[in-house]
Amino acid sequence: MSDQRSMIRDAMQAIAQRKPGKSKLVYDKTKRTIVAVSEGVPTPQALNITADDADMFGVVTLSSGWLRDKWSSLTKAGSLPVGFSSWDDGDALTQLELCIQGSGTHAAATLVLGQQQGQASEGIVISIVPTDKPTHRSDVFVSPDNIAYRGELIEPAGPAANPRDVVFADIEPQLDLRRAGILETTVLKDRTVLCIGLGTGGALVAVELAKSGVGHFILVDRDRLSVGNVVRHPGGISQVGRTKVNVTRNLILEKNPGAQVEVHVMDVGFENRDVLAGLVQASDLVICGTDNRQSKLLINELCVSADKPAVYGGAFRRAYGGQILRVRPKQSPCQQCFVSSLPDEASDVEVSSQDDADAIAYSDRPVAVEPGLSLDVLPIATQLAKLAMLELLADKSSTLNVLKRDFDAPWYLWLNRPEPGTQYADMPPLSESRDEMTINRWYGIYFERDEQCPVCGDFLSGLAAAYGLDSTQLPALPEKE
């Protein structure tokens, strides 16, 4: 391995330094690999370099955006200090401006415009020198005056045993390019998603939407990440003790550094009704990942009142399955319609924390905490994110719009296993069923909106009629001191 690595490096350095008579790298179409051709060797079999081999070298990553911003300072002063987060004993240096969460080990360097004269006395020096390489390459930086540059790393103690490449990260264009195949690059940048409840499912949905290019997030949760959360939540052990909104903000920014993320550490309760109403009003879509009825019904009322679409998701107990309800106010059943029509289904929730258990326990009848596995929550979060995407794309042209005929139902049901004691216990095995319900399939289920729903319908007229009263001719209430 080390011999091959050394040969690759020699070959690449020879090419970079334009030394004649050495070797060159050629892409072999028949072998679909890069081969090194050395002078005097009749067949190009000395090396077989695959894409994986290119990752053998250490990398120093600079921010193109930062360098563009600092370009005039660099051209005036000739040099600039730059800080890096050092990973894996210096194998990778990532400019601090790119790091949402750093390694904890910093490395200082100096950026020099033009060729560095002599050996660097202390610290790393990166020379920014003109190049004629194609500008689309990751090791090429295009300055504001439209000149291509590359970076040359000069280690303080002379040539390093493991030299590192200098690459430039131009975040937004590079991320947009990856999404461009399926999503128009700017289509979701102006969308604001209010994510309420950032447990395992809620945080996963937020991160998926960030990856898809959603540009604005408002995060609401009161909890902190605990050690027990780590086996499910995308936040890791190093984040324990932090609020879930801040953990999730960092996860979002790791995937979409350009996103605007507003966080609110607060309970989703009636005491915060006015604040929540303001946040709902400021959003294009509400994702509700809380797992208690009161909070869902509160959010439902606020969303219907503000005419904002919302998607509610949650796992069943021990995550044997899960469900999603998408609400388009006054067009599809709301959460209150769901609770009234399907009370048992609406009450089947995962008890994933002590707080959840306490909320439904009696002092003389405790409730056990029974969280499901992360892998059983993931399908629900993924589907919820997809439904959320369709809502966000509602009035925009997109390749994903073809899914609208598939995801037309208001309620979606998923089963991870035939849980004993449930109506799904006797489902046929996946391999034997054609028409019956089985595990690992999404079911879109239709049910009617309640025209006399207390939240989205005309409840008062219906109630008055049921009791033979005229709701417009009621006496005033008796008054009391």
Add this chain to the structure above:
Amino acid sequence: MTWTMAQRQRLALENQILQNEGFTQFGVFHHPADDTYSAGGTATTSVGRNYHVFCMIPPSYPTQRPSLYITDPNPLLNFNGVAISRLGVSHAMHTLEPNTLGWVQICHWRADRWHAGIVLQKVFLKAMLWLEAYEQHLATGRDLADFVRTMQEAA
């Protein structure tokens, strides 16, 4: 928070339902001094004892569950002469967190079962059932839960 017109209309309608459906011992009241609402009244059980039940209508009613208390007698004692409020959230006695004044809170619907389609008439119906079960508890010493089915989502 200010009350919406829909909330005020609903409370007026709920009061009229109580009066028309034979629940005349209960009513919904407006407190103009601070623009709040309450509901309550004095219930008489089959053994002839009187109990005053009371709830403040929460500002997010009907989405928010109203807490229903027995304010008189206070303290309300169990078969063994112990204040029921000391039991806290008790399945055996169907109670939730007591008020700071020691009022016992009846578990009519728990928060995870409450929704806006439930009306005050049903809340007071459950209060009367609770009081009858309480009388049986006083007479026999058995848990109050033995006399009332676990509150199902019957609304």
